[in-house]
Amino acid sequence: MQRLTRYFLVPQQCYRFITDWSPWLTGAFLLTLGYGLIAGLCFAPADYQQGDGFRIIYVHVPSALLAMGIYTIMTTTALISLVFRIKLATLVMQISAPIGASFTFLALITGSLWGKPMWGTWWIWDARLTSVLILFFLYLAFIAVRAAISDPWARDRIAAWMAIIGFINIPIIHYSVLWWNTLHQGATLTVFNPSIAPSMLYPLLSMIIAFALFYLILLCQRLCADILYQERKAAWVQEILHELT
Amino acid sequence: MNLHEFYTMGGYAAYVWPAFAVVLGIFGGQWILAKRHRRKIILKIKEVSCDKIIK
Amino acid sequence: MLKQFKILLEHELKIHYRHGAEWLTPLVFYWLVVSLFPFALSSTQSILRQSAAGIIWIALLLSLLMSLPRLFQSDLKDGSLAQYCLRTSSLMPYISAKLLSYAVLYIIPCLLLTPLLALLFYLPAHSIFILLLTLCLGSPILLLIGSLGAALTLxxxxxxxxxxxxxxxxxxxxLILALNCVNLAEQNLPIGALLAYLAAYCCVAIALIPLALKSILKIGVT
Structure with a gap:
């Protein structure tokens, strides 16, 4: 436990930890992505209802999961940065926002690409779709507010509050939209079969892991750079810079 | 599964391939942005330390 | 605390009184936005009646957006917000006086105007009553969330x-709760549950949002 906290509280240790582990992360990412893509596109059998169109699931579900997961991570780090004032948590929060927004964007785009052949329209005002759209707006609002405040101290605090307020509102919005939607048009098409064959499931799990790893890789990349900038006056950073050139 | 079936995706090619392309495109874009961010910051730090030496 | 609140409220209202007809701008804006819709949609009675509630709600949101940025801005500029934050006693009297004076000046006039506007859209009396009821329950939530936004973007x-x-x-x-209420009422369906939800949301907002507002305002000042 003590070693763990040291890794995350001492910038130098944190930097070393990340650089030591990032080749492994990249390797695991390429492995899972490769397996997921090949098995998902070539070997998984076509769905008996949706034919080959169902293969969009291999990019849609992971990005939707990550879109929500990253917002949860942002809120957790926002709470940590407000309560314990740990600089690293603030960095993770601010780095996660654009990555999460791009995953949400991907979920929306792949979702409508999936919806067109299956439902016949690019978009329906289904509860899930609408909630993801609003999640996207929440991400954009977070990024926009952060960009518009120049004082760094206030910016981090305000951003943390925005993440928390958004997180509290996500379930409220989701249930109200769900309720609104059922009132208007009854049950929508159920896309997911309750049971899914293993040959379809394993590529999906692999893709989910690959997406999560990609988030971690991006996070680590940016975290490293930001730690270097924060500690730019420290001796160890100068040493690293000499090594790099 | 032959190659032709793979390309056409059972008639869903117009939806499946763009979906995967968008994902890979955004992944690549994020990767490049992260790399560029890192390069920019290292240059910035170097400028600061050079200034110090000159003074 | 109550005394402080009274003094602050009087102070706020006095300031607005001296600014003259400033409170009229959002009201006229509200009126204008509402009366633009018949041109955009159609002047057919059935279409207007169907969309009246939605139009009125959206117009209210927009007129709030017009006036909300000013909510804390002038106090921040002249430094009085910093003074209120620095004082050891609670910030609550200030926040509640601010919100109440805002409601009196900007929201209540809009609500009073609403029945007239609803008549322009051929709404029956019963629907107007329900619309007003949802506006009365909903506008405190709008104001509180809006003030939160104003503090965040200060x-x-x-x-x-x-x-x-x-x-x-x-x-x-x-929006979903309030407008479905009006729609259900038009079809003569029971709306008690929805009104209860709206009222519950209102109560939770009144209880919790000022607490968050206090912390956010303090960040904005330092």
């Missing part, structure tokens, strides 16, 4: 566009 540049981005996603549940 230090931001070009805050009014940003304010829309921050608060409109949070307004969606209120």
């Amino acid at each position: 230090k931001a540049r070009e805050s009014s566009a940003l304010l829309a981005l921050v608060i409109f996603p949070l307004y969606i549940p209120v």
Whole structure:
């Protein structure tokens, strides 16, 4: 436990930890992505209802999961940065926002690409779709507010509050939209079969892991750079810079 | 599964391939942005330390 | 505390009184936005009656957006907000006086105008009553969430566009609840449960949002 906290509280240790582990992360990412893509596109059998169109699931579900997961991570780090004032948590929060927004964007785009052949329209005002759209707006609002405040101290605090307020509102919005939607048009098409064959499931799990790893890789990349900038006056950073050139 | 079936995706090619392309495109874009961010910051730090030496 | 609140409220109202007809601008804006819709949609009676409630709610949101950025801005500029924050006693009297005076000046006139506007859209009396009821329950939530947004964007540049981005996603549940209430009432279906939800949301907002507002305002000042 003590070693763990040291890794995350001492910038130098944190930097070393990340650089030591990032080749492994990249390797695991390429492995899972490769397996997921090949098995998902070539070997998984076509769905008996949706034919080959169902293969969009291999990019849609992971990005939707990550879109929500990253917002949860942002809120957790926002709470940590407000309560314990740990600089690293603030960095993770601010780095996660654009990555999460791009995953949400991907979920929306792949979702409508999936919806067109299956439902016949690019978009329906289904509860899930609408909630993801609003999640996207929440991400954009977070990024926009952060960009518009120049004082760094206030910016981090305000951003943390925005993440928390958004997180509290996500379930409220989701249930109200769900309720609104059922009132208007009854049950929508159920896309997911309750049971899914293993040959379809394993590529999906692999893709989910690959997406999560990609988030971690991006996070680590940016975290490293930001730690270097924060500690730019420290001796160890100068040493690293000499090594790099 | 032959190659032709793979390309056409059972008639869903117009939806499946763009979906995967968008994902890979955004992944690549994020990767490049992260790399560029890192390069920019290292240059910035170097400028600061050079200034110090000159003074 | 109550005495402080009274003094502050009087002070706020006095300031607005001296500014003259400033309170009229959002009201006229509200009226104008509502009366633009018949041109955009159609002047057919059935179409207007169907969309009246939605139009009135959206216009109210927009007129709030007009006036909300000013909520804490002048106090921040002349430094009085910093003074209130520095004082050891609670910030609550200030916040409640501010919100109450805002409601009196900007929201209540809009609510009073609403029955007239609803008549322009051929709404029957029963629907107007339900619409007003939802507005009365919903506008405190709008105001509280809006003030939260105003506090969050207090230090931001070009805050009014940003304010829309921050608060409109949070307004969606209120819109859904209120407008479905009106729709159900028009079909003579029971609306008690929906009104109860709206009232519950209102109570939770009144209880919790000022607490968050206090912390956020303190960040904005330091």
